[in-house]
Amino acid sequence: MLKVSSISRSFGAHRVLDGVSFEVRPGRMTGFLGANGSGKTTTMRIVLGVLAAHGGEVTWDGAPITGAVRQRFGYMPEERGLYPKMKVGEQIAWLGQLHGLDRATARRNTDRLLADLELSQRAGDRLEELSLGNQQRAQVAAALVHDPLALILDEPFSGLDPIAVETVLGVLRERAANGVPVLFSSHQLSVVEQLCDDLVIISGGRIAASGERERLRAEHAAPRFQLVVDGDAGWLRDLAGVRVLDVDGPRAVFDLDGRTDQEVLRTALDRGAVRSFTPVVPSLDEIFKEVI
Numbered sequence: 001m002l003k004v005s006s007i008s009r010s011f012g013a014h015r016v017l018d019g020v021s022f023e024v025r026p027g028r029m030t031g032f033l034g035a036n037g038s039g040k041t042t043t044m045r046i047v048l049g050v051l052a053a054h055g056g057e058v059t060w061d062g063a064p065i066t067g068a069v070r071q072r073f074g075y076m077p078e079e080r081g082l083y084p085k086m087k088v089g090e091q092i093a094w095l096g097q098l099h100g101l102d103r104a105t106a107r108r109n110t111d112r113l114l115a116d117l118e119l120s121q122r123a124g125d126r127l128e129e130l131s132l133g134n135q136q137r138a139q140v141a142a143a144l145v146h147d148p149l150a151l152i153l154d155e156p157f158s159g160l161d162p163i164a165v166e167t168v169l170g171v172l173r174e175r176a177a178n179g180v181p182v183l184f185s186s187h188q189l190s191v192v193e194q195l196c197d198d199l200v201i202i203s204g205g206r207i208a209a210s211g212e213r214e215r216l217r218a219e220h221a222a223p224r225f226q227l228v229v230d231g232d233a234g235w236l237r238d239l240a241g242v243r244v245l246d247v248d249g250p251r252a253v254f255d256l257d258g259r260t261d262q263e264v265l266r267t268a269l270d271r272g273a274v275r276s277f278t279p280v281v282p283s284l285d286e287i288f289k290e291v292i
């Protein structure tokens with residue numbers, strides 16, 4: 001497991017990270033979410049040892065991370081590091097060798113990854129000849145070629161079309177399923193909402209919330225319900241103890257504000273047929289707005 005404990009970092013007088021702590025668990029896709037400038041890239045650079053922390057530590061399986069362990073991490077940096085003039089397949093295999101693979105294994109891993117990322121046809125092209133989306137797939141391949149112990153990916157989905165998101169996601173999920181902790185940053189809530197198991201939300205260099213996505217949702221869930229009745233649900237507006245957010249014919253969405261869900265349900269049943277009565281789970285968007 002990758003553990004970040006109380007890390008801090010300043011640039012001049014600007015404190016960019018302030019006591020940042022979270023875990024990236026094996027076999028989990030962890031979304032690292034925050035607005036522009038909130039400290040995601042700085043945190044990832046510190047995890048990778050590209051940048052020093054001014055306080056705190058990063059550990060792997062309980063021990064401070066050594067150079068040898070870091071060498072086995074996979075990193076997709078924000079600035080993207082591949083060579084535009086070099087052929088895609090050669091470049092990825094070469095990066096595999098730089099990470100310690102023998103030539104045959106590097107080649108084999110490259111072929112498999114390019115196939116999984118649906119990029120095999122472009123293996124012989126120079127990187128600069130690829131579309132931006134395909135360049136991004138190549139960057140993902142570069143981060144994965146040496147079968148990393150852990151994956152740290154800075155905005156791996158930005159700029160990808162929905163089909164490419166699915167393809168890249170499939171490859172990352174397979175790694176996660178094999179026990180690799182995967183940390184990926186994003187400021188696209190909708191992307192993170194679908195893709196992550198765990199969530200770390202950073203705001204102004206501090207962790208605003210972290211943990212299992214579903215637990216965070218449940219914790220931040222207002223007691224909100226949707227009721228569908230026969231006829232018009234407008235009567236709910238006059239019921240004390242509920243705050244109606246929306247009524248659209250037979251459908252109403254409301255928060256409880258003093259009355260229990262069972263009381264509202266009984267009232268509705270007294271008035272006629274109830275077609276559905278369901279809790280409304282908040283979107284990540286709502287959680288995000290609430291915690292930052």
Ligand SMILES: Nc1ncnc2c1ncn2[C@@H]1O[C@H](COP(=O)(O)OP(=O)(O)OP(=O)(O)O)[C@@H](O)[C@H]1O
Nearest residue numbers: 011016034035036037038039040041042043078187
């Ligand atoms: N080398 C640096 N020198 C000075 N300030 C820096 C440096 N690197 C980052 N910062 C500042 O640290 C803050 C956090 O930046 P960081 O890149 O970590 O944010 P981020 O969450 O990754 O943002 P984005 O989503 O825009 O990539 C910003 O205010 C940024 O200007």
